[in-house]
Amino acid sequence: MxxxxxxxxxxxxxxxxxxxxxxxxxxxxxxxxxxxxxxxxxxxxxxxxxxxxxxxxxxxxxxxxxxxxxxxxxxxxxxxxxxxxxxxxxxxxxxxxxxxxxxxxxxxxxEPLDGFTPMGALPAPYATDATFRRRMGAEFVHAAATLGAVDHVAAGLADFGKPEQWLERQVSRWRSQLEGYRDTPGYPGDALPHVDTVGDWLERHRPSTCRMGIIHGDFQFANVMFDRERPRLVGLVDWELSTLGDPLLDLGWLLTSWTEAGDPAVAGRGPAVTPWDGFMSRDELVRLYGDISGRDMSAMPWFFVLACFKLACLLEGSYARACAGKASVDMGNFLHNYALWLMAKARQLAE
Structure with a gap:
């Protein structure tokens, strides 16, 4: 048959x-x-x-x-x-x-992964046991540190990105990305605030050295899967933005998806998952990464600001396409609001 x-x-x-x-x-x-x-x-x-x-x-x-x-x-x-x-x-x-x-x-x-992607309302037992939610943060950090520890040259990925002048290229690269949207029909070219302020801060406070490795490129709740029964991250998915760079950028990216008291108030921006109580703090995530990786974490604020800056520039592209009628207006507005939050957070950190 x-x-x-x-x-x-x-x-x-x-x-x-x-x-x-x-x-x-x-x-x-x-x-x-x-x-x-x-x-x-x-x-x-x-x-x-x-x-x-x-x-x-x-x-x-x-x-x-x-x-x-x-x-x-x-x-x-x-x-x-x-x-x-x-x-x-x-x-x-x-x-x-x-x-x-x-x-x-x-x-x-x-191969298929057996698990769920944590977005919005968490299922039980994650929703009912705060220790599960705390462990989720630790699992994220373990995954990021494990990826950052991979020898990309030994893995055959020496040419997977452009490690030369990586630090020096970051601000100009993402400013250029943003500038590329200006000619999009219907897009207000100055829709994203604080670009010069944050970009200039990043240039002035750029670390003197970095460590090259594999970065996932979009390390956040939407791109992981967790075990349904125990608090274990079973896989990183959606590797389309993976490249070579300093793995601390993945941790900075994760910090952008976190929610804490004192964060800028922007309409529509809330915790990535609920309930949120019980999750580790950003400072705890950074300390744990340092403990696992053995890295000096003193430059982490710079990578957090860079993650905010880069992600805002990328998300603004979806807003520009929505302004031109090439993407959902509702989604475009949602992502623009998120980009506004990211730039507000970047400026807050820089100050």
Whole structure:
């Protein structure tokens, strides 16, 4: 009996995909017999494939490709393959296909993770046990420090980014990103405040040295999965912004997603998850990272400000696209408000 599988509006081309699966050294045997689309990932598409008694996750770009969509998929696959066998919690890499003829775009297969992404209302027992919530912070830090400890050269990722003058390039790189939105139709070019103030502070207080390593690039609640029964981070996901840089930037990125008394008040910005009581403080996260990594953490305020600055510049791109009618207005406004909070926090830290 032949099973007809959904192509999800042209995202999966089954004749070519089944032939490709059969030619790879993958778990299971025979053709793919079932498929479901998974939630998660604002840009790319995820599908659970069933092959015999095994499951695999296929990740591919959206139907309407951006200029770098295929390259991004290949970079994600490359970093996951490089992390194979490491202590970094991540989905196991299975195979990659760079030929768009197979299913319309580059894609890769990975092992599924058993867990949940903590966003919004936490499920029990995380919602009912404050010790679980406290442990979540420690798990984040352990994952960041473990990734930061990977020897990127030994892992075959020496050319995965541009380590030369990394510190010196950061402010100009993200200012340039922001400037690139100015010509977007409908976008007010001065919509993001404090850019000069924060950028100048970053230039004046730039650390004298940094340590290169692999950075996830978007290290926050939306891009991790936790075990459902015990407070354990089971995997970092969505590696599309991964590159080389100082791993302290990942920790700074995490601090931007934290909520504490005294943070700037911006409409619509609240805790990433609820309930929030019981979570470690930012200072505790920083101290724990230093204890695990052995690093001097005195430059951490600079990396926190840089994370705020960079993320605000990136989020403003979604707002610019919304102003031009190329993205959801509601989402654009939400992300713009978050960018306003980030710049307010950056200025607060700088002061």
């Amino acid at each position: 032949t099973t007809t599988l959904s192509d999800f509006d042209g995202l999966l081309h089954w004749d070519a995909l089944q032939a490709w699966v059969a030619a790879q050294d993958l778990p299971g045997s025979g053709p793919v017999t079932g498929v479901e689309r998974l939630t998660g990932g604002s840009q790319n598409s995820l599908f659970m494939l069933h092959r015999g008694d095994t499951r695999m996750v296929l990740r591919r770009p959206p139907k309407h490709l951006r200029a770098n969509s295929n390259d991004t998929m290949l970079r994600e696959a490359r970093v996951l393959a490089a992390l194979r066998g490491s202590a970094v919690p991540h989905p196991g890499f299975l195979a990659v296909c760079g030929d768009p003829a197979v299913t319309g775009a580059a894609f890769y297969l990975m």
